[in-house]
Amino acid sequence: MVSDFYLDLHPFSFKVTTRIPQVLTNLQTIYGKKLVKYDGQLCSYELSVGKASGVRRVIRPQARFMCDQKEPFKPLSLQKSYAFLEWGMNWTIAANEVQHVIIHSAVLAKGDKAILFPAPPGSGKSTLTAYLAHNGWRLLSDEMALIIPGTNTVVPFVRPICLKNQSIDIAKKLFPDGQFSDIAKDTHKGDVIHLSPPQISWDAGKENAELVGVVFPNYTANTDLQIYQLDKRQAFMQLVDNAFNYSVLRGVGFSTLANVIEGVKTFEIFHNELAEVKDFLEQEVITGG
Amino acid sequence: MAFDSLNKGVLVHSFSDSSGCVMLNSATGETLSIELQSEELQIKIKEYICMPQDIRATSDIASLYKKRFLVL
Numbered sequence: 001m002v003s004d005f006y007l008d009l010h011p012f013s014f015k016v017t018t019r020i021p022q023v024l025t026n027l028q029t030i031y032g033k034k035l036v037k038y039d040g041q042l043c044s045y046e047l048s049v050g051k052a053s054g055v056r057r058v059i060r061p062q063a064r065f066m067c068d069q070k071e072p073f074k075p076l077s078l079q080k081s082y083a084f085l086e087w088g089m090n091w092t093i094a095a096n097e098v099q100h101v102i103i104h105s106a107v108l109a110k111g112d113k114a115i116l117f118p119a120p121p122g123s124g125k126s127t128l129t130a131y132l133a134h135n136g137w138r139l140l141s142d143e144m145a146l147i148i149p150g151t152n153t154v155v156p157f158v159r160p161i162c163l164k165n166q167s168i169d170i171a172k173k174l175f176p177d178g179q180f181s182d183i184a185k186d187t188h189k190g191d192v193i194h195l196s197p198p199q200i201s202w203d204a205g206k207e208n209a210e211l212v213g214v215v216f217p218n219y220t221a222n223t224d225l226q227i228y229q230l231d232k233r234q235a236f237m238q239l240v241d242n243a244f245n246y247s248v249l250r251g252v253g254f255s256t257l258a259n260v261i262e263g264v265k266t267f268e269i270f271h272n273e274l275a276e277v278k279d280f281l282e283q284e285v286i287t288g289g
Numbered sequence: 290m291a292f293d294s295l296n297k298g299v300l301v302h303s304f305s306d307s308s309g310c311v312m313l314n315s316a317t318g319e320t321l322s323i324e325l326q327s328e329e330l331q332i333k334i335k336e337y338i339c340m341p342q343d344i345r346a347t348s349d350i351a352s353l354y355k356k357r358f359l360v361l
Contacts, residue, residue: 231308237322247318251300254313254320258302 004038007031010206011146011155012093013041016085017048020063026082026181030160030196045092049085051078067092076187083184083192086160090143093157094244100146100155101256102244107140107154107209108132110286114154114209116145116264117217118242121189124219124271127167130195131274132281134175139201140209144244147211149256152263158205160194168193211260213285214239216268217277226270227280235266294334296360303327314358321358323350334359 005027007014015038018024027035045068052062052075063081065073065088072091076084094102105118106129119125126142133139140156147154160181163171168183168191179196214235230238239257240246246253265285271277292301298315309324323330333350338361345351353359 232304232306233308233311233322233324236302236304236311237320240320246320250313250315250318251298254300254302254311258304258311262305 006036006038006041006043007034008041009034009157009159011157012044012097014089015041015043015046017046018050018081018085020049020051020078020081022078022182023049023063023082023085026194027085029179030181030194032179032196032202034202045096047085047088047092049081049088080184080187082181083162083187083194086162086194089159093144097146098245098248101149101246101249101253103145103147103239104143104242104244105145106142107145107156108137109140109154109209110137110282112207112209113212113286114140115213115215115281115285116154116211116239117215118145118239119217121164123217124167125217126161126163127170127219128217128274128277130161130163130167130171130178131174132278133161133197133201134178135278138204139197142197147256147260148208149249149252150259151256152211152260153208154211155208156201156205158197158201160196163193163195165190171195211264213265213267213281214261215266215281215285218268218270219272220270221272223270223272225273225276225280227284228268230266230268232261232266236261292331292334294338294359294361296357299358301327301330303330312353312358314356317357319356321353321356 003017003019005016007016048066049063051057052064061078062075063078063084064075065084103118105116106125107114107116117125129142140154142161145154146157181194184192300313301310303310303326310327310330312321337348337350
């Protein structure tokens with residue numbers, strides 16, 4: 001059985017080693033043709049997900065995640081092994097990458113105009129991301145925005161969309177033809193599933209986009225769409241709160257985020273209707289209404 | 290220039306929508322947000338520097354000194 005794979009996920013590449021069938025099946029479902037046999041390609045990071053040894057191979061088996069021979073997390077149950085790999089990939093970039101300013105945020109674009117959607121768990125960010133990605137937008141990332149320092153340019157890092165709890169059923173109804181991973185049950189985030197973005201996002205996976213908006217989304221049941229323009233100082237501080245490597249980059253991070261905020265429109269929105277949000281974004285943020 | 294009193298490595302950005310300033314202390318990594326424009330902040334700093342030492346703590350920018358954004 002082949003256990004070493006190569007994933008070219010611009011701007012990074014990974015060697016992924018696993019012998020866990022569930023991980024391999026999900027990798028094939030989510031990444032399709034991007035997952036190829038490892039054949040000595042140069043890669044940014046070497047990752048592995050394997051079964052824990054000893055008694056844990058039989059009793060409540062566990063998976064271990066390794067990045068470049070280091071084990072940053074305690075093992076998780078084997079049933080969560082694919083989600084563990086995805087989270088491990090996120091951690092790998094967030095913990096090591098200093099070439100870009102990294103914001104914990106979804107990024108989607110219409111053409112070459114992009115919007116950041118920074119938001120905490122439970123805000124409906126990933127459901128909105130999945131909806132836009134399946135309705136004429138392209139996904140640059142669901143989890144992390146990579147901004148070139150000193151610019152308003154975002155670099156795609158196309159990966160699956162991570163959906164949680166009630167969002168799973170909603171997404172399965174909205175995108176019946178979507179490529180979904182297995183559900184990882186009872187994680188620290190609840191039940192979790194990964195959804196592969198549409199092909200257009202994979203195909204444009206090396207095309208940068210220019211930021212024109214920063215929108216903080218909040219899903220709120222039983223409410224009409226409410227839109228609030230954020231002042232730039234508030235928006236800046238919220239971006240700082242969502243920046244992974246701001247404390248490492250310091251001056252570069254500060255000036256980059258200030259530059260970003262000066263060049264974009266900034267909103268906070270409360271919604272329960274995805275189509276209304278899409279209309280607002282296209283009419284007011286992308287085209288400038 | 291009142292900004293001469295800023296500690297080495299402190300960066301200031303004043304936003305174009307007049308919503309205020311943000312400051313980074315590169316030495317500590319701390320970022321502060323202030324509802325003052327750059328010019329207003331400079332005036333406040335000048336006032337702070339000229340205050341008798343025993344009432345400086347009452348200034349609304351006293352935390353800039355405590356957090357090592359300002360040197361006197």
